[in-house]
Amino acid sequence: MCGIVGYVGPRPAAELLITGLRRLEYRGYDSAGIATLDDDCTLHRHRTVGEVDNLARTVAVGGAPGSTGIAHTRWATHGIPSDHNAHPHASSAGDVIVVQNGIVENYRELRAELQAFLDAENRSWQSDTDTEVIPELISRQLAAGRSFEDSLAYAVGRLRGANAIAAFHRRDPDRIYAARKGSAGGIVVGYGEGEMFIASDLPALLPHTTSVHHLEDGDIAAIDRDGVSVRRSGEPAFKPTPREVDLDPIAIARGPYRHFMLKEIHEQPRALSDTIRGRARLNPPNALPSDLNLSDATLREIERVLVIGMGTSLHAAMIGRWWIEQIAGIPADFDNASEFRFRAPLLGPSTLVVAVTQSGETIDTLGAMNHVRDRWGAPQVVITNVDGSEATRQADASIVMRCGPEVGVASTKTFVGSLAALYLLACRIGRAQGRLSQDDLTVHLEQLLTAPSLLERGVQRAERCSEIAQLFGSASNFLVLGRGIEYPLAMEAALKCKEISYVHAEGYAAGEMKHGPIALLDHQFPVIALAPRGPLFDKMTSAIQQVSARRAPVIAIGDEGDDELAELVDHFIGVPPAPPLLTPFSLTPVVQLLAYHIALARGLDIDQPRNLAKTVTVE
Numbered sequence: 185m186c187g188i189v190g191y192v193g194p195r196p197a198a199e200l201l202i203t204g205l206r207r208l209e210y211r212g213y214d215s216a217g218i219a220t221l222d223d224d225c226t227l228h229r230h231r232t233v234g235e236v237d238n239l240a241r242t243v244a245v246g247g248a249p250g251s252t253g254i255a256h257t258r259w260a261t262h263g264i265p266s267d268h269n270a271h272p273h274a275s276s277a278g279d280v281i282v283v284q285n286g287i288v289e290n291y292r293e294l295r296a297e298l299q300a301f302l303d304a305e306n307r308s309w310q311s312d313t314d315t316e317v318i319p320e321l322i323s324r325q326l327a328a329g330r331s332f333e334d335s336l337a338y339a340v341g342r343l344r345g346a347n348a349i350a351a352f353h354r355r356d357p358d359r360i361y362a363a364r365k366g367s368a369g370g371i372v373v374g375y376g377e378g379e380m381f382i383a384s385d386l387p388a389l390l391p392h393t394t395s396v397h398h399l400e401d402g403d404i405a406a407i408d409r410d411g412v413s414v415r416r417s418g419e420p421a422f423k424p425t426p427r428e429v430d431l432d433p434i435a436i437a438r439g440p441y442r443h444f445m446l447k448e449i450h451e452q453p454r455a456l457s458d459t460i461r462g463r464a465r466l467n468p469p470n471a472l473p474s475d476l477n478l479s480d481a482t483l484r485e486i487e488r489v490l491v492i493g494m495g496t497s498l499h500a501a502m503i504g505r506w507w508i509e510q511i512a513g514i515p516a517d518f519d520n521a522s523e524f525r526f527r528a529p530l531l532g533p534s535t536l537v538v539a540v541t542q543s544g545e546t547i548d549t550l551g552a553m554n555h556v557r558d559r560w561g562a563p564q565v566v567i568t569n570v571d572g573s574e575a576t577r578q579a580d581a582s583i584v585m586r587c588g589p590e591v592g593v594a595s596t597k598t599f600v601g602s603l604a605a606l607y608l609l610a611c612r613i614g615r616a617q618g619r620l621s622q623d624d625l626t627v628h629l630e631q632l633l634t635a636p637s638l639l640e641r642g643v644q645r646a647e648r649c650s651e652i653a654q655l656f657g658s659a660s661n662f663l664v665l666g667r668g669i670e671y672p673l674a675m676e677a678a679l680k681c682k683e684i685s686y687v688h689a690e691g692y693a694a695g696e697m698k699h700g701p702i703a704l705l706d707h708q709f710p711v712i713a714l715a716p717r718g719p720l721f722d723k724m725t726s727a728i729q730q731v732s733a734r735r736a737p738v739i740a741i742g743d744e745g746d747d748e749l750a751e752l753v754d755h756f757i758g759v760p761p762a763p764p765l766l767t768p769f770s771l772t773p774v775v776q777l778l779a780y781h782i783a784l785a786r787g788l789d790i791d792q793p794r795n796l797a798k799t800v801t802v803e
């Protein structure tokens with residue numbers, strides 16, 4: 185979702201800012217903009233719809249001199265994607281320049297309040313955005329004689345909703361400012377030699393520095409080329425101590441792959457091995473031995489587990505529910521975080537809440553976690569790919585996957601990372617509760633250790649997926665059917681098709697199909713059936729026969745060598761046979777590759793699908 189970068193130092197800012205924006209492109213955006221201030225305090229502002237390349241071309245023509253500036257990629261929330269709605273926004277007096285990530289929930293109220301000033305000065309709003317109230321609020325305070333920092337703090341105090349902001353004062357070419365309120369994706373300050381950077385995410389900083397400081401909720405920061413000074417809720421200003429991060433910029437290069445998504449699908453076996461390394465021990469059997477900061481005594485008291493998440497993470501949560509019931513042997517449920525946070529379910533301190541969020545910044549998941557803490561005080565574990573993310577700060581304990589940076593907007597390797605963490609957690613809870621014997625734990629862990637090779641073999645089915653995609657690339661609809669542990673995967677397959685192929689796809693529990701969706705089926709409506717051999721195989725084949733009887737083409741994904749199934753369907757993709765609890769690992773790469781190749785056949789922009797954002801920091 186929206187990306188922010190800022191620079192103050194001796195070098196020309198524009199090129200650095202545009203390069204920074206490019207490194208945030210993976211977050212998803214629809215327009216981009218930049219504002220620089222030169223030594224004479226002349227403002228240079230450019231904003232364009234579409235790709236950062238468009239902005240770069242406009243800057244090359246129009247020029248953006250100056251060594252201080254801020255820039256932004258916008259993901260529209262209020263007002264269509266257009267040049268005039270793109271950030272940076274300026275106050276009506278032109279003295280304050282702002283970029284923002286988040287939503288000003290009370291912007292109508294603030295606009296109405298500020299309207300009287302604009303009317304008196306015969307000025308008008310320049311955009312349809314909620315953002316524009318922010319420079320206006322700051323500007324009014326400056327006019328009343330307050331400092332920029334005080335004015336920014338005042339403005340932030342007036343905003344409702346989560347927001348990250350960067351700003352500068354038109355008459356001060358030596359300083360930029362940043363503020364963070366709530367969890368709107370955050371702001372990281374990067375320390376260079378005689379120069380400073382800000383960004384909403386690390387990839388924009390890493391070519392320049394690995395020495396960083398994350399702003400916290402409520403922080404107001406003033407940044408000049410020598411450092412940063414932070415004010416936090418009434419305390420005196422302080423200079424934070426930067427910490428070193430060890431993200432490797434090489435790891436976020438695309439290498440020989442045509443798209444990041446393809447690269448990340450291929451990285452899954454390694455991402456899974458890295459995530460379980462040292463956490464699935466056999467002699468003696470032990471799951472998550474050292475890095476789950478919850479004692480066995482706490483885990484023993486748990487009577488129920490609730491797993492929450494959004495999108496792909498919700499599908500992982502659904503599979504996690506299955507494992508917790510089957511492996512740990514205690515009641516478990518899942519919920520969509522955006523719905524859960526506004527319900528009044530009956531939890532209590534004996535419910536363990538597990539939040540799944542690869543980014544650790546999804547606002548609905550964070551909102552649900554807040555809801556849990558404020559209302560029930562239930563213990564919380566977060567499963568995330570980003571150590572130090574907001575979710576890790578809120579949770580009692582974290583399981584950090586080790587998938588490496590995921591650049592493709594559609595989650596792939598972090599899905600399997602989440603699954604691995606959930607599986608291990610189920611084992612750990614089962615053991616702590618005394619419901620899982622040492623021998624059964626050994627079997628579960630041994631099976632998990634085979635998962636990387638299941639993924640590896642699944643990834644090798646790319647060519648077959650491509651053949652199928654050639655046949656069905658122009659279909660307008662897909663139904664994806666699964667049962668049991670494969671049902672959430674059917675939903676994940678459908679989500680991937682929607683996200684990157686822009687094709688309508690529904691994931692359904694196969695048993696539910698005849699209760700309505702079957703009415704849609706005809707010879708132009710392909711059905712993907714997830715049908716590995718397992719306890720519900722016969723029921724899946726009954727559903728397949730019902731589909732075939734309506735002449736809908738069936739693409740079955742089943743066990744390699746399952747000739748009986750292959751004969752029953754129109755098209756067959758074989759995956760390595762897996763133990764019943766491990767089929768999510770054998771099937772995942774194939775459903776991802778199918779969606780990928782359908783998108784490729786349709787000639788779409790796979791790594792930056794329209795309207796989507798990698799980190800969803802607005803509600």
Ligand code: F6R
Pocket residue numbers: 494495496497498540541542543544545546549593594595596679683798799800
């Ligand atoms: C799908 C996808 C999204 C995310 C969802 C939650 O490919 O990426 O559906 O899964 O936005 O994001 P996190 O896991 O960061 O909370």
